[in-house]
Amino acid sequence: MADFLNASVAPENFDWDAFEGSSSxxxxxxxxxxxxxxxxxxxxVVENEVVEGEVTxxxxxxxxxxxxxxxxxxxxxxxxxxxxxxxVGDKVEVYxxxxxxxxxxxxxxxxKARALKSWDRVNEAYNNNEIVKGxxxxxTKGGMIVxxxxxxxxxxxxxxxxxxxxxxxxxxxxxxxxxxVKINQEFRNVVVSHKALLEAEQEQKRxxxxxxxxxxxxxxxxxKNITNYGVFVDLGGVDGLIHxxxxxxxxxxxxxxxxxxxxxxNVVVLDFNEQQKRIxxxxxxxxxxxxxxxxxxxxVGDKVxxxVILIADYGAFVELVPGVEGLIHVSEMSWSPRLHSAQEFxxxxxxVEAQILTIDRENRKMSLGLKQLTxxxxxxIRAKYPIGSQHKAVVRNITNFGVFAELExxxxxxxxxxxxxxxxxxxxxxxxxxxxxxxVQILDFDEANRKLSLGHKQLLPNPWDEVEAKYPVGxxxxxxxxxxxxxxxxxxxxxxxxxxxxxxxxLKEDGKPATVGETLPFRxxxxxxxxxxxxxxxxxxxxxxxxxxVAAEADNTKKAVKKINSSVERTTLGDIDALAALKEKLEKxx
Numbered sequence: 001m002a003d004f005l006n007a008s009v010a011p012e013n014f015d016w017d018a019f020e021g022s023s024s025x026x027x028x029x030x031x032x033x034x035x036x037x038x039x040x041x042x043x044x045v046v047e048n049e050v051v052e053g054e055v056t057x058x059x060x061x062x063x064x065x066x067x068x069x070x071x072x073x074x075x076x077x078x079x080x081x082x083x084x085x086x087x088v089g090d091k092v093e094v095y096x097x098x099x100x101x102x103x104x105x106x107x108x109x110x111x112k113a114r115a116l117k118s119w120d121r122v123n124e125a126y127n128n129n130e131i132v133k134g135x136x137x138x139x140t141k142g143g144m145i146v147x148x149x150x151x152x153x154x155x156x157x158x159x160x161x162x163x164x165x166x167x168x169x170x171x172x173x174x175x176x177x178x179x180x181v182k183i184n185q186e187f188r189n190v191v192v193s194h195k196a197l198l199e200a201e202q203e204q205k206r207x208x209x210x211x212x213x214x215x216x217x218x219x220x221x222x223x224k225n226i227t228n229y230g231v232f233v234d235l236g237g238v239d240g241l242i243h244x245x246x247x248x249x250x251x252x253x254x255x256x257x258x259x260x261x262x263x264x265x266n267v268v269v270l271d272f273n274e275q276q277k278r279i280x281x282x283x284x285x286x287x288x289x290x291x292x293x294x295x296x297x298x299x300v301g302d303k304v305x306x307x308v309i310l311i312a313d314y315g316a317f318v319e320l321v322p323g324v325e326g327l328i329h330v331s332e333m334s335w336s337p338r339l340h341s342a343q344e345f346x347x348x349x350x351x352v353e354a355q356i357l358t359i360d361r362e363n364r365k366m367s368l369g370l371k372q373l374t375x376x377x378x379x380x381i382r383a384k385y386p387i388g389s390q391h392k393a394v395v396r397n398i399t400n401f402g403v404f405a406e407l408e409x410x411x412x413x414x415x416x417x418x419x420x421x422x423x424x425x426x427x428x429x430x431x432x433x434x435x436x437x438x439x440v441q442i443l444d445f446d447e448a449n450r451k452l453s454l455g456h457k458q459l460l461p462n463p464w465d466e467v468e469a470k471y472p473v474g475x476x477x478x479x480x481x482x483x484x485x486x487x488x489x490x491x492x493x494x495x496x497x498x499x500x501x502x503x504x505x506x507l508k509e510d511g512k513p514a515t516v517g518e519t520l521p522f523r524x525x526x527x528x529x530x531x532x533x534x535x536x537x538x539x540x541x542x543x544x545x546x547x548x549x550v551a552a553e554a555d556n557t558k559k560a561v562k563k564i565n566s567s568v569e570r571t572t573l574g575d576i577d578a579l580a581a582l583k584e585k586l587e588k589x590x
Contacts (some may be wrong), residue, residue: 008545014128046096050113053094055086065094065108073108080110082135082147084175092457093117114150121149122190126180134178134192136171144171146192153180159193162202205237210272217269218286223259231255233281240279241432242267247283249290249323251309260281290323291364300356303321304368308350316342318352318368325366328354332369335377335410345370377410378450385411385442385452390459395436402430407441414454422457422464424532431456459552465530467497471524476541480519481506489514491536492523499524499534509542 056072057064063080066072073094080086084510095112125132134146134153144155155163155178164170182191231242247258259265267281282375300305306318306326315329333345346352354368385391385407393405393413402416415438420431432438444453471477471493479491479499490500501522506514514520522536523544 006019040199047099048096050093050095050116052091053108055088055090055092058086063110065092065110067106067108071099072162073106075108075110081137081173082133082150082175092283102170111150118151119188122151122153122180125149126183129179131177131179131197132192133175136174136176138172139168144168146176148178148180148190148192150187151190152328153190155192155194159191159195162195162198202237209235209238209345210279213269215269215271218266219269219281220264220266221281223261223263223265226255226261226571228254231259231283233265235279238279240267240269240281241283242283246270246281246285249284250319251317251325271311289364290321291361294321294324294361298356298359301358302356303353303373304356305351305353306368308346309350310351311342311346313341313343316346317505318354320366324364324369326354326356327366328352328368328370332357332367332371335371336406336412342513358500371410377408378447381411381447387442387444389442391440391442392437393440393454395432395434395438397436398428398432403432403438405438407440407452411452413440413442413454415454415456419443419453419455419457422460422462422532440482464532467532467534468527468529471497471499471527473524473527475524476521477524477536478519479522479536481514481516481572484513484516493522493534497534499536500505501536501538505537505539507539514538 051067053065053067053073056066059077063075063077063078063086063455064072065075069213075094080092083458086092092110093113094108094110095116096106097109100106124130130172132148134148134155134476135149135201135367136155137145137152138155139145143157146153146155146159157168159181160168160171174196177197177198178192178194180190181193181196183189219235221235223231224234224239225232228244230244231247231435233238233242242255244252246254247255265283266286267283268285269279270282270285271280272278304320304326306320308316309319309325310317313330315327316333317325317327317349319325328342328346330342332346333342352370353373354370356366357369357372358365358367391407393407395403396412397404399415402414403420404412404414406412415424417428420428425431438456439459440456441458442452443455443458446452467588479493481489482492482498483490484503484506486503487504488500491499491501493499497520504514505525506520508514508520520538521541522538523540524534525537525540526535527533528535
């Protein structure tokens with residue numbers, strides 16, 4: 001071929017475009033001879049097949065690969081991004097697209113070669129549970145796109161690492177080991193996981209560590225995560241949990257008060273479960289319990305100082321020293337019987353002084369009292385508040401049955417609804433409101449239960465005295481029917497007082513019952529002081545008049561009869577004859 005070229009034209013002046021085109025410069029037999037001579041210089045190249053080639057040069061943009069003899073092709077460098085370790089001399093598979101283009105250049109593709117064999121390789125790796133290398137190409141919704149054997153596989157965000165991932169971009173353009181976890185043959189979808197490899201490695205470490213664990217063993221670890229309920233500690237590839245209750249002998253608001261992320265700490269193994277692969281760790285157990293260092297001379301009755309660290313409805317917990325607490329029950333906070341919740345008396349953070357009521361070193365429990373450090377107001381209560389004495393009290397609580405009034409802090413009494421007013425009331429709120437100051441009289445004591453019976457109406461005039469004077473039994477008054485029920489009628493007297501008459505007592509003289517709104521005379525039949533009730537009768541106002549008339553007529557009759565009888569006794573025989581004659585004349589009509 002060289003001789004031919006020398007005979008026709010210098011090599012550097014050879015016009016490939018003219019050769020490939022229709023120019024007459026290289027036409028006819030000359031062109032065919034040139035082609036045959038060139039083909040003999042190349043190794044046998046079969047188009048549309050995958051062959052093995054060798055990397056001869058690597059540039060920033062291109063990789064030169066030879067497939068035998070002088071047959072070299074240029075492949076774009078990005079096709080090898082999945083293999084950052086590529087070097088000159090490496091064997092690679094390429095797909096021959098064309099033995100030569102118009103410029104005589106061999107056209108090959110590594111990407112197409114991988115694509116032709118990648119699906120078989122992916123399935124083989126999946127079936128054999130192999131670990132494969134993949135190149136992370138880009139981020140996508142919910143995860144990353146990874147190049148595995150030339151196939152774009154999906155890496156879910158949850159399968160990147162064991163720990164949560166905040167920066168996905170840090171993994172882009174990285175070559176990482178993966179495990180193929182799912183393949184959809186129909187749609188040729190592949191899902192890979194890096195997390196699965198880390199979990200398998202961690203599981204192996206965990207099994208090795210747990211096999212060597214013993215309760216009470218002290219280990220060094222690194223704080224890996226802090227939660228509201230405890231601290232996770234990395235023991236060298238395996239995590240253990242320090243529950244919040246095992247961080248300190250005292251109360252812990254949040255674990256961050258004791259440890260920080262990344263801090264190296266010593267822990268003690270409290271328990272472990274080989275099946276569930278759980279390790280329970282302790283932190284406070286490495287220090288002595290504060291109860292063991294508590295003053296041995298501390299006893300019941302001693303005064304102590306502490307800080308309120310927790311409040312419940314039933315009481316408050318006071319910390320004397322970290323890890324040593326005492327409970328002040330709500331009943332031991334104040335002498336006042338109205339204190340029902342600890343929140344009414346104390347709050348978290350309060351510094352208090354209290355008295356030890358009980359102390360149990362074995363069970364590490366202590367009960368405290370606050371009210372014991374103040375004077376008990378119930379001592380000599382009778383001397384201070386004798387029965388019948390009058391005092392002022394503040395209304396603290398109102399119920400359906402009465403009013404609780406406070407004489408002083410810790411001394412409270414009940415004014416029953418019946419002792420609030422001489423008049424009948426439906427509810428104490430008609431008389432007083434919470435916070436009002438009222439006059440009360442001491443009625444009775446219950447020292448055992450610390451209760452006082454108080455009265456308010458006893459200090460007020462009894463309106464019934466006036467009623468008895470104004471409406472004496474037997475008097476007649478005018479009243480208006482206000483209401484009628486099945487039992488009787490309510491009657492208003494003088495627009496003020498009320499009386500009651502049974503239905504049989506409101507019949508009028510004509511026999512008809514009185515109706516609402518009628519004003520009639522009523523006789524006061526009875527005054528019931530205990531129930532504040534005036535019993536009335538309209539019937540008696542006219543029935544008694546009839547009885548008097550009948551009695552008067554009967555009396556007159558008796559007097560007439562008596563007079564006649566007297567006259568008869570004085571009548572002589574002559575008189576009788578004269579009367580007989582008179583009778584006879586009357587009978588004859590004369």
